[in-house]
Amino acid sequence: MISTDTRTAAGILTLTALRGIGPATAERLAERFQLLAAIADAEPAKLRSLVSASVIESLHEPTALANAGEKAQRVLDEADRRGVRVLSVFDQDYPTALRSLHDRPPVLFVxxxxxxxxxxxxxxxxxxxxxxxxxxxxxxxxxxxxxxxxxxxxxxxxxxxxxxxxxxxxxxxxxxxxxxxxxxxxxxxxxxxxxxxxxxxxxxxxxxxxxxxxxxxxxxxxxxxxxxxxxxxxxxxxxxxxxxxxxxxxxxxxxxxxxxxxxxxxxxxxxxxxxxxxxxxxxxxxxxxxxxxxxxxxxxxxxxxxxxxxxxxxxxxxxxxxxxxxxxxxxxxxxxxxxxxxxxxxxxxx
Missing domain, CATH: 3.40.50.450 (Rossmann fold)
Structure with a gap:
C-alpha cells in the first residue's frame, strides 16, 4: 500500500482515512507527492505548508499509512461488490463539469x-x-x-x-x-x-x-x-x-x-x-x-x-x-x- 499512487481512488481514500486529513488536504498532498511512500518519507519542512503539525506527526506513525490503506481497500472491495465505481479527481472519467469547482470532491462514488x-x-x-x-x-x-x-x-x-x-x-x-x-x-x-x-x-x-x-x-x-x-x-x-x-x-x-x-x-x-x-x-x-x-x-x-x-x-x-x-x-x-x-x-x- 505504501507504493500506491496518491492520485488514484485508493490513494485518495487512504489519505482521507488518516487522522486530520480531509478531502481538500488529500487532494493537495496528491498534487505534491505522487506516491504514499513519498509522503511518509517527506521531511516535516516539506509538509508544513500542506498539513498541521499534528497531521505530520500522525503521518510518521509506523502503522498509520498501513491501517489507512486497509480501510481504503475495504471501501474499494465493497464498491466492487455493489457495482459502484470510485473515481478520483485525477481520473480521466471524472465528470468534466465538476473539475471547475474550487471545492470539488476528490473522490466520487458512481x-x-x-x-x-x-x-x-x-x-x-x-x-x-x-x-x-x-x-x-x-x-x-x-x-x-x-x-x-x-x-x-x-x-x-x-x-x-x-x-x-x-x-x-x-x-x-x-x-x-x-x-x-x-x-x-x-x-x-x-x-x-x-x-x-x-x-x-x-x-x-x-x-x-x-x-x-x-x-x-x-x-x-x-x-x-x-x-x-x-x-x-x-x-x-x-x-x-x-x-x-x-x-x-x-x-x-x-x-x-x-x-x-x-x-x-x-x-x-x-x-x-x-x-x-x-x-x-x-x-x-x-x-x-x-x-x-x-x-x-x-x-x-x-x-x-x-x-x-x-x-x-x-x-x-x-x-x-x-x-x-x-x-x-x-x-x-x-x-x-x-x-x-x-x-x-x-x-x-x-
Missing part, C-alpha cells in the same frame, strides 16, 4: 452511466403545489426533447417529479445523493433509483458507504447538482426554502439560472415567493430577501446589478429562447472545457 456535459439541474420544494407539478413536467419534457439530461437530488417533491418526468419522456436522469450509495433516501424512492439505472442514468455521491444524508451533507449535495449542470431550473420554492442553497451555488459557480413565473392564484402561494424573488426583484433586493452575505452577496451585486438573478420563463413562448441560451452556454463551455470562472465574471442573461 453507479450507472456517467453524465453527459448536456446536463441541467431541475430542483425545487419538497411540497410542490399544482403549479410546481405542472411546470416540472412541462419544462423537463421540453429539455429532454432537446436532448438534455436531468440532474436532481432524488428527494420527495420536485426532485421526484423531475426524475419521473425525465423517464416518462424517455430521457436520461442523474440522482445526486446526500448519503452513501448503499442506502437510498428516502426509501420510498428505491424503485425510482432502480428505474434511473435501468434507463442509462446514474446515482452519484461524494459520501462513502454508511454515511447518512445529514443536513450538512444535503447542502453539500446541492453544490454537486448545480456543478454537474450547465444550468439550474428552480421549479418552485419559498424565499427561504432549501432550494436556495442550490441557487447560491448556481450563482457562485457561474451557471445559468432559470425559473418559471407563477401567475394568477399561483403567484400568491407561499411556495412561489422564492421564484418571484428570483425572476422579478433586482439583485440587491433579492440579496436582502435571502440574506446573502460575503462572496455570494458580492457576486449578486456585481454580476446582476439591477437585473433579476434568474431568467424568467413566463410561458411556453419563452422555451425557444431558453433552449438557445443553453446551447450558447454549452458551446462556450465546450470551448473552454469548463475552466473555473473568476468571481467577477459577468454572465449575460440574454
Amino acid at each position: 453507479k450507472g452511466k456517467l453524465p453527459p456535459l448536456r446536463s441541467v439541474a431541475c430542483i425545487g420544494t419538497r411540497e410542490p403545489s399544482e403549479f410546481g407539478e405542472i411546470v416540472s413536467d412541462r419544462i423537463v419534457g421540453t429539455l429532454v426533447g432537446a436532448n438534455w439530461a436531468i440532474v436532481s437530488g432524488l428527494a420527495v417533491g420536485v426532485d421526484t417529479l423531475s426524475h419521473q418526468a425525465a423517464l416518462r419522456h424517455r430521457g436520461r436522469t442523474i440522482a445526486v445523493m446526500a448519503g452513501g450509495l448503499d442506502g437510498i433516501y428516502p426509501r420510498q424512492n428505491a424503485k425510482l433509483a432502480d428505474e434511473i439505472l435501468e434507463r442509462d442514468g446514474m446515482l452519484v455521491s461524494e459520501q462513502p458507504f454508511g454515511v447518512p444524508p445529514s443536513p450538512r451533507n444535503l447542502v453539500q449535495r446541492d453544490r454537486l447538482q448545480s456543478g454537474l449542470s450547465i444550468a439550474t431550473f428552480v421549479m418552485q420554492t419559498d424565499i427561504k426554502g432549501g432550494s436556495m442553497h442550490t441557487v447560491r451555488f448556481t450563482v457562485q459557480q457561474d451557471r445559468l439560472l432559470f425559473a418559471p413565473v407563477p401567475q394568477g392564484r399561483h403567484a400568491a402561494e407561499p411556495k412561489s415567493q422564492g421564484i418571484l424573488g428570483m425572476t422579478q426583484l433586482p439583485a440587491m433586493r433579492f440579496a436582502d430577501a435571502v440574506r446573502a452575505e460575503g462572496d455570494y452577496r458580492r457576486i449578486l451585486l456585481e454580476r446582476f446589478r439591477d437585473k433579476p438573478v434568474a431568467v424568467p420563463l413566463a410561458s411556453r413562448e419563452d422555451y425557444a429562447s431558453m433552449l438557445e441560451l443553453l446551447e450558447t452556454r454549452l458551446s462556450g463551455v465546450e470551448q473552454s472545457e469548463l475552466r473555473p470562472a473568476s468571481a467577477s465574471t459577468q454572465m449575460s442573461m440574454l
Whole structure:
C-alpha cells in the first residue's frame, strides 16, 4: 500500500482515512507527492505548508499509512461488490463539469452511466403545489426533447417529479445523493433509483458507504447538482426554502439560472415567493430577501446589478429562447472545457 499512487481512488481514500486529513488536504498532498511512500518519507519542512503539525506527526506513525490503506481497500472491495465505481479527481472519467469547482470532491462514488456535459439541474420544494407539478413536467419534457439530461437530488417533491418526468419522456436522469450509495433516501424512492439505472442514468455521491444524508451533507449535495449542470431550473420554492442553497451555488459557480413565473392564484402561494424573488426583484433586493452575505452577496451585486438573478420563463413562448441560451452556454463551455470562472465574471442573461 505504501507504493500506491496518491492520485488514484485508493490513494485518495487512504489519505482521507488518516487522522486530520480531509478531502481538500488529500487532494493537495496528491498534487505534491505522487506516491504514499513519498509522503511518509517527506521531511516535516516539506509538509508544513500542506498539513498541521499534528497531521505530520500522525503521518510518521509506523502503522498509520498501513491501517489507512486497509480501510481504503475495504471501501474499494465493497464498491466492487455493489457495482459502484470510485473515481478520483485525477481520473480521466471524472465528470468534466465538476473539475471547475474550487471545492470539488476528490473522490466520487458512481453507479450507472456517467453524465453527459448536456446536463441541467431541475430542483425545487419538497411540497410542490399544482403549479410546481405542472411546470416540472412541462419544462423537463421540453429539455429532454432537446436532448438534455436531468440532474436532481432524488428527494420527495420536485426532485421526484423531475426524475419521473425525465423517464416518462424517455430521457436520461442523474440522482445526486446526500448519503452513501448503499442506502437510498428516502426509501420510498428505491424503485425510482432502480428505474434511473435501468434507463442509462446514474446515482452519484461524494459520501462513502454508511454515511447518512445529514443536513450538512444535503447542502453539500446541492453544490454537486448545480456543478454537474450547465444550468439550474428552480421549479418552485419559498424565499427561504432549501432550494436556495442550490441557487447560491448556481450563482457562485457561474451557471445559468432559470425559473418559471407563477401567475394568477399561483403567484400568491407561499411556495412561489422564492421564484418571484428570483425572476422579478433586482439583485440587491433579492440579496436582502435571502440574506446573502460575503462572496455570494458580492457576486449578486456585481454580476446582476439591477437585473433579476434568474431568467424568467413566463410561458411556453419563452422555451425557444431558453433552449438557445443553453446551447450558447454549452458551446462556450465546450470551448473552454469548463475552466473555473473568476468571481467577477459577468454572465449575460440574454
